[in-house]
Amino acid sequence: MRIGEGYSAVAIINFGGQYAHLISRRLRELGVYTEIIHYYEASPEKIRKLGAGAVVLSGGPRSVLEPNAPRIGSWILELGVPVLGICYGHQLLALLIGGRVERGPGEYGRTWVRVLRPSDPLFRGWGSEEETWMSHGDYVAFVPDNAEVLAVSRDTGYIAAFRLRDRPIYGVQFHPEVAHTPKGRLLLDNFVSLVAKLQKNWKPENIVDELVREIRAKVPPGEKVLVAVSGGIDSTTTALLVKRAIGDRLVAVFVNHGLLREGEAEEVLSLLRSLGIEPVYIDASKVFLKRLRGIKDCEEKRKIIGKTFIEIFEDVARSDPSIKWLAQGTTYPDVIESGAVPGADRIKSHHNVGGLPERLGLKVLEPLRYFYKDEVRRIAISLGVPREYAYRHPFPGPGLAVRIIGEVTDEKLRIARRASRIVEEVLRKAGLYDRVWQAFAVVGDDKWVGVKGDSRVDGYIVTIRIVESEDGMTADWSRIPYEVLAEISWRISSEIPEVTMVTYAVTSKPPSTIEPC
Missing domain, CATH: 3.30.300.10 (GMP Synthetase; Chain A, domain 3)
Structure with missing residues (x-):
């Protein structure tokens, strides 16, 4: 069973836009499951396999007029499900239907649009003029007769929204997913509810049984799973999911690297034990602090801490040959910021993303890889984590080392x-x-x-x-x-x-x- 099966789903085709995951979050908040597919991996088969009842095309940093700009084929027009193109996606759809995109001075920030067809279901609840947020240089200058212009920018006259006359395929130049478009969430809700007519039945806490079954199906009987528990909500939730799936074959390890918050080691041990997890506690603070001595570079500090964690986990894994798996509390933002997504810049290294399984010779489990922090918190509460702990502020894996400059x-x-x-x-x-x-x-x-x-x-x-x-x-x-x-x-x-x-x-x-x- 795939994650999200049985729930209304929307496929988001990502063209490298910084807000692709914000679109995903907004739609999940509305109660539909989402998966992000990179444009070069997108196909009718992949979208059908997901069971998507609608598709959203994200924005992107490139120009659709560039020779090697990210593209998908015209199959998107014949898919048979509603489509919403946002910014770059709006311009790409215009080209695919025979429209014209031109370069201009662009629109950036607050932009007022005139809604020409307020009766269209996409704009239900919008007034004749509404504030939106835009960030684009290229613009749609013309759409053919098989399309209808729904909105234009008040000051420039650029086409701000259009749709095909004979099918529910839409493009909007503005970004409905950002808070700076006040009625953006309403537009997305209209797309989900009125255009795509999807049931809003997705709740992350309802997927716990699926996550447990997936872990149980992957880990054969007799094999153990090593989980590094830091006390953060991601690793704690991961450990609880593994515990529920395979019971005592969970090997939870809590390493005190000497960079924790005040009183945190005692708090973490108390919490884990109250949840039925007895961790292997390793106080390695002297080792970490000795290796960090004299190191001033941020990235070097992260690498040293990550390497030391690996060595400790290696020792634990070698001590028990039945440990064959490493479970990590990797979430969507971890994956993105570490550059694990093709085309994304690495902003900073995360010690729980990439590298560990290869070095340790263990197979990897990442049950939270496609969830956002607020969703992880909801899953945690459903697993018995106290709310006040679930909503503690995030704390970086390298601890206070990244809050000390130099x-x-x-x-x-x-x-x-x-x-x-x-x-x-x-x-x-x-x-x-x-x-x-x-x-x-x-x-x-x-x-x-x-x-x-x-x-x-x-x-x-x-x-x-x-x-x-x-x-x-x-x-x-x-x-x-x-x-x-x-x-x-x-x-x-x-x-x-x-x-x-x-x-x-x-x-x-x-x-x-x-x-x-």
């Missing part, structure tokens, strides 16, 4: 650990912890002159990073009330003698990442 020293580690704890305590007290995606403190080598106890001191600068996000793929800095920031600053500078300056990071992702390195 060399990881005992002093900077102590500052990062205590300052982050203070940030979390103040946010919880203010009732804001659950409203933000991540909140933590960063410390580097920069110093700031301060005065403490009537003496001049050169103290560290601590930067506070608090962001709001849905899945970590994009994020915006949180507009925390000044009085809350003031309390955070006062407590850090008062309780940590080595700190003389506290700053607040106000850059979104992109262009920044959430973690400093």
Whole structure:
């Protein structure tokens, strides 16, 4: 049985757009299962095998006018299911039906469109003029008589939406999947419900039995599965799924690399035991910290930590020949940011993506590979994880090493650990912890002159990073009330003698990442 079988499904053909996975998330939120297919792998057979009742063509960074631009064949017009092209997909559909795309000054950011056919089911609930968000240079200049223009840009007159007259194939130039198009979710809902007429029956927690059956079918009797549990929701959920599938053949290993948050080792052990998992606990903090000594480069720190984890897992695997599998809590954002998806840039290395199975000689299980963080949390709760733990802020696998800029020293580690704890305590007290995606403190080598106890001191600068996000793929800095920031600053500078300056990071992702390195 394939994941998602029995649920309404939409295939998303990805042309390399940064929002392809945001489209996927929006549709899943509406209650339909989605799978992303790269354009060069797309075919009628693959879409039919998925059981897709509709197809969405994503945006993309290329121009459809380039000689080697990403393309799919005209078979998409004869597939027999509704199709929605967004941005690049809109322009590609226009070319496939005999329309014309031209280069122009483009439209970027907030753009008002005039809806010419508000009676069309795609625009049900839209007014005659609506705000949208666009990001394109090329534009659709003409569509043939077999298509109908549904909307145009108010200021440029560009075709903002069209459809074929004789079948439910649509193109929209704007991005309905982003929050900056206020009625974008309504348009996607209209496409799912009114155009494609799909049942909205997808819930990630309802797929637990399928995930368990898939693990059980892959792992033969007598073989064990090694799971590295960090205490994060991804690895914890993975371990619980494996435990439910194969019982005591789960070998859960919790490695303390000395880069955990304050009190975290004890909290993780307590949680796992309460869920029926007795982990193998390995305190390797001295080994990790020794190997990180003198290392300043972010990527090098990640590689050292990843390599050390592998060596520890090798020792565990060698100690029991029946361990044949490694289960990882890999999620969609992990796969994308590590460059595992063809054509994606590697933003940063994730120690739980790629490399481990080959080095260890183990077969890999990644039951969460096609789920987003919020979906993993819902699955976790259905498996018995307490809600307050399921919704803890994400914590990077390399731990505080990526929240310390430059060399990881005992002093900077102590500052990062205590300052982050203070940030979390103040946010919880203010009732804001659950409203933000991540909140933590960063410390580097920069110093700031301060005065403490009537003496001049050169103290560290601590930067506070608090962001709001849905899945970590994009994020915006949180507009925390000044009085809350003031309390955070006062407590850090008062309780940590080595700190003389506290700053607040106000850059979104992109262009920044959430973690400093």
